[in-house]
Amino acid sequence: MSKRKRNFVVIGLGTFGRTIATELADFGNHVLVIDHNEDNINAVLDSVSEAVIADSRDEEALRQAGVGDYDVAVVAIGDEIEASVLCTMNVKLLGVDMIWAKALSRTHHRILTKLGADRVIHPEQDVGQHIAQMLHNPLVRDYLSLGNGYYIIDLHVPETLHGKTLDTLKLDEHPYLSCLGVIRGSKHIDFNESDLVLKQNDKLLLLGKRDELRDFSEGL
Template sequence: MKKQFVVIGLGSFGSTVCRELHELGHEILAIDHNKDKVAQIMRGCSHAVVADAIDEEALKSFGIRNFDQAIIAIGDNIQSSILCTLILKEMGVRKVWVKAQTAQHHKLLEKIGADRIIHPEEEMGIRIATQLHSDKVIDYIELSEDYSIIELSTPKKIAHKKIRDLYVRERYSCTLLGVKNNHSLNLSPSSDDKIEEGDILIVMGSNQDLKKFEEKGL
């Protein structure tokens, strides 16, 4: 379903969000005070304008309160990030996601009502470290501080086994969400389905249980 997003701050993170959402068919308004960055994003969004993130009148003139969601991706100017968040929340924007720079910045954004606070470098660092830590982990999504979804490659020793023989839930308290390979994605697989070498298991659970399944179940 097509949505309207406004992205404020066109550094590498903000520009990437713009282009990806635009590619997915959404309407994007991109805003930055730097005219060169605005010029560079023209083909990766629906509209792009030069404006100050804390110019309330300018933001109102763009009709931002009618957008489905705002992403504040301002780089190093923490003050502008906080003021922009406050302005958008007071304007009644439905959802405001904000890139945070520091722990203190995060706390302040929480206090003024940011709907989601993002740490792109930290989140990507965790995903990369998790993949580097284990040859079995293909990808990793953090759901909360204690729960995650991981994609695990299947080793030879479990090839041709039925899913029931992995005891994913019984022994490890994890949930097998799906199995995928080069040809298909099997969501909610049957206990009678067989695992083949090279299949990727999509598993959800607590970080502790996932680690136990990775080390002992595979």
């Protein structure tokens, strides 16, 4: 049985909201977009399922747009905290099961959480931290936060490790660090192959606490 696709409403069509809406639509999801600006609506009209010009601060306008029938709402309003707060409150009142909302500050974050947002996002801050991590240590190609202080990192195997085995990394000396495997080209190689000989440009997938991952990667 194929997985049921969810339907999404994205409210606010700045760069952030527009990107989310069009990407979700590209995945084959039904996407409704709402913005008060006609030019913003016209910019994505051919890329999404439905588009409505409406004031997101108006609960009745959102009701008429059918927002309450959607599985997930993304409140992507960027620069107006009042509009973001009122929109989140309205979406919650209309009974949407899952709400993701963009925040501009910690105070804004707390308000959105109190109003019932299931996930609050700080796009600029999150991207900034992501880029800073990769700039700080060029061996870290990418990373993913799993919550509770745990991360997965995609570590570029440097020339100094070319021809060495996984055993030489002495991962067992790091209690909060484990190897999930090695990616070589398009092939995944299981980490249990301790005699695996590493090659430059392999991708080493590591799971662990942030400090442990940082200390390990900086020691390579």
